[in-house]
Amino acid sequence: xxxxxxxxxLLKRRYNDRALVYFDNAATAPKPQVVIKAVNDYYNLHNAxxxxxxxxxxxxxxxxxxxxxxxxxxxxxxxxxxxxxTAGATAGLNLIARAxxxxxxxxxxxxxxxxxxxxxNIVPWLQLKEKIGVVLEYIxxxxxxxxxxxxxxxxxxxxxxxxxxxxxxxxxxxxxxxLRLILKRAQAQGVLTVVDAAQxxxxxxxxxHDLDCDFLVFSGHKLLAPSGVxxxxxxxxxxxxxxxxxxxxxxIAEVKEQSFTPLAEALRLEAGTPNIEGAIALxxxxxxxQEISWPEIIKREEVLKDYFLEQLSSLSFVxxxxxxxxxxxxxxxxLQGIHPHDAADLLGEKGIITRAGHHxxxxxxxxxxxxxxxxxSLSFYNTTAEIDVFFQALQSIKKSFSF
Numbered sequence: 001x002x003x004x005x006x007x008x009x010l011l012k013r014r015y016n017d018r019a020l021v022y023f024d025n026a027a028t029a030p031k032p033q034v035v036i037k038a039v040n041d042y043y044n045l046h047n048a049x050x051x052x053x054x055x056x057x058x059x060x061x062x063x064x065x066x067x068x069x070x071x072x073x074x075x076x077x078x079x080x081x082x083x084x085x086t087a088g089a090t091a092g093l094n095l096i097a098r099a100x101x102x103x104x105x106x107x108x109x110x111x112x113x114x115x116x117x118x119x120x121n122i123v124p125w126l127q128l129k130e131k132i133g134v135v136l137e138y139i140x141x142x143x144x145x146x147x148x149x150x151x152x153x154x155x156x157x158x159x160x161x162x163x164x165x166x167x168x169x170x171x172x173x174x175x176x177x178x179l180r181l182i183l184k185r186a187q188a189q190g191v192l193t194v195v196d197a198a199q200x201x202x203x204x205x206x207x208x209h210d211l212d213c214d215f216l217v218f219s220g221h222k223l224l225a226p227s228g229v230x231x232x233x234x235x236x237x238x239x240x241x242x243x244x245x246x247x248x249x250x251x252i253a254e255v256k257e258q259s260f261t262p263l264a265e266a267l268r269l270e271a272g273t274p275n276i277e278g279a280i281a282l283x284x285x286x287x288x289x290q291e292i293s294w295p296e297i298i299k300r301e302e303v304l305k306d307y308f309l310e311q312l313s314s315l316s317f318v319x320x321x322x323x324x325x326x327x328x329x330x331x332x333x334x335l336q337g338i339h340p341h342d343a344a345d346l347l348g349e350k351g352i353i354t355r356a357g358h359h360x361x362x363x364x365x366x367x368x369x370x371x372x373x374x375x376x377s378l379s380f381y382n383t384t385a386e387i388d389v390f391f392q393a394l395q396s397i398k399k400s401f402s403f
Contacts, residue, residue, distance in 0.1 A: 004292070004381040007032040011381065018351035021386045026171050026199060026330050026377030027355050028221045031281075035224055038284035042277040049273055051250060065276050068283030075286040076216070077207035078233050084266045085279050088230035089198040090120040092217030093165070095232060095269065096194055097124035099245040100215075101163070104192075107133030109162040112155045112191075114139040114147060115367050116170040119360040121196045125165065139166075141367070144323030145175035147182075156185060163192045169200035172361045172373065173322030174330035176200060183213050198222055202379065203301060203328050205294045208233050220278060224285040229278030232269070239266055246271035292380070300380040305329040307384045308376075311391045317398055321373055329378040332359070338401050340374040343394065350393045 005011045010030040013020040022030060042064070048057035050065045066080075073080045086092045105111075111125050115138050128134050137158065140151035155161060164186045169176045183193045195216040197206060202223045208216055215234045221227040234242070244251050244262045248271040254261040262268040289297065308331060309324055317336040335343055344356035355375045358365040365371060376390060 005383075007034070007288075008381060009033060009036070015351040016349060021352040021389055023376040023378060023382070023386070023390060024353045024355050025202075025379040025382075026222070026359075026375065028227065029202065029224045029379060030381075031226070032224055032285070032288055034288050035226070035281045035284050038281040039226060039277045042280055050276055051267075061276060064280045064283075065274070068279045071283035071286045072231055075206075075290065076201070076231075076233060077209055079236065081265055082208075082233055082236050082239065084232040084234065084239065084269045085274055086217070086230045086232050087228055087275070088219040088221070089196060089217040090219075090230075092215075092230055092232035093120050093194070093196065094124045095242075095245045096165075096215050096217075097128050099242045099269075100192075100238070101125075101128050101134070102132065103243060105132060105134050105162055108135060108160055110135045110137055110155075110158050110160045111163040111165060112137050112139065112158075112161060114166050115141045115364050116145075116173060116175070117165075117167055117361070117363075118171055118196065118198070119362070120198075121165055121167060121194075122363065125163075134162075135160075137161075138363075141173070141364070144325070145170060145173035145321075145327065146323070147177070152182070156189065161189065161191050163194065165194040165196070167196040167199070169197075169203070169328055169330075170322070170361075170364075171199045171330070172332045172359050172364055172375070174327035174332070175322050176204065176326055176328055179213070180211060183211065187212065199328065199330070202289070204298070214238055220282040220285070223282065224288065225282040226275070226278040229275040229282050231282075234266075239269070240264065242269065244268050244271065248272045250274070297380045301329045301378070304378050304380075304382055304384065304387065308378070308387050311387060315391070315395070318394070321368060329382075330375070331377070332373040332375045334370055334373055335398075338398060340372045342401075343374050343397055346397050346400075347390070347393055350389075352390055352393055354390075 008030045046057055046061045048061040050062040069083050070080045073083045111134055137155050140148035142148050186193050193213045195213045197216050197218040201218040217232050220229040251262055251268045251271040252260050253263050319334040321332040340356035344354050347354050357372050
């Protein structure tokens with residue numbers, strides 16, 4: 001069985017004479033060498049702006065950038081013209097809320113979210129609430145991490161429901177949501193659908209046309225690519241109607257002293273010099289994952305998930321947030337007698353990288369009645385041996401806190 005850890009330079013790192021155990025993939029993923037090489041090659045061989053230079057460097061950079069757009073489109077089952085490069089999932093959600101929301105919603109219109117949402121899919125809508133008076137309603141979450149059906153029905157009964165903005169996977173509960181029926185129900189009522197795929201896109205194959213959402217966003221840095229680049233997918237007819245969110249070079253067809261004409265295609269939403277090297281590297285990350293194959297990734301992560309849950313079941317002082325079924329290899333833990341920040345700090349001294357806090361999901365933690373949790377998030381390159389190291393360290397920390 002191939003050891004994919006060898007592809008990631010970061011995973012060779014040692015700290016305090018211990019091998020690095022990287023369990024913070026939900027925050028940001030390590031980068032494989034092919035992605036690092038894509039960035040280096042851009043700087044070493046091209047280093048040019050795109051779409052506007054009549055020279056071979058610019059032409060090469062443009063081909064690589066637009067080639068990356070095609071790779072991303074193929075990766076999620078979209079058309080190239082439906083892909084907008086952004087600064088990340090947060091930027092994509094803000095673009096939808098501002099450019100589409102401000103022009104299509106009015107006071108009293110309802111935006112439905114779930115209590116499992118990341119702040120990136122809450123705050124832009126709260127800002128829209130402050131600006132034009134829209135109303136936010138939340139789908140309740142059951143103890144096992146799934147949506148509460150009665151709460152969902154109540155929201156769909158609202159006559160002024162206009163937007164359903166919902167995550168495909170919780171970055172706290174680890175739950176993966178099969179959204180197809182919910183999105184179909186929303187579409188049947190003429191409700192705009194927005195999917196946050198930031199957590200799910202690196203764990204499961206995505207086919208946006210089959211999912212049949214209106215918009216979908218994700219970030220590159222969770223998909224083994226650099227930070228500062230992300231993707232907004234939008235149905236072509238909707239993208240063509242969105243007014244440009246930012247103005248400047250790259251998004252215009254013509255500029256006069258008193259007027260301007262934007263481009264018709266997705267580039268109208270990509271003002272200024274983009275993160276060219278980031279987009280190219282995102283394309284390389286898509287290639288890398290497709291070369292491994294989804295069946296292989298899913299098989300490895302199922303082994304890790306089952307093993308983690310098995311080891312967790314023997315610890316009486318740890319409570320898992322969410323259920324065991326239908327989840328990603330992402331585990332938020334409520335620790336008895338240990339503050340999550342203390343645990344994360346002490347684990348870090350042992351070379352084990354986790355995360356503590358509310359994970360940009362404070363309303364979810366509030367609804368669970370806890371202030372913070374310890375999160376261990378794994379990916380296909382992690383190992384069961386690392387899980388053993390994690391739990392041994394956690395048990396040692398618990399003993400040190402027992403008097």
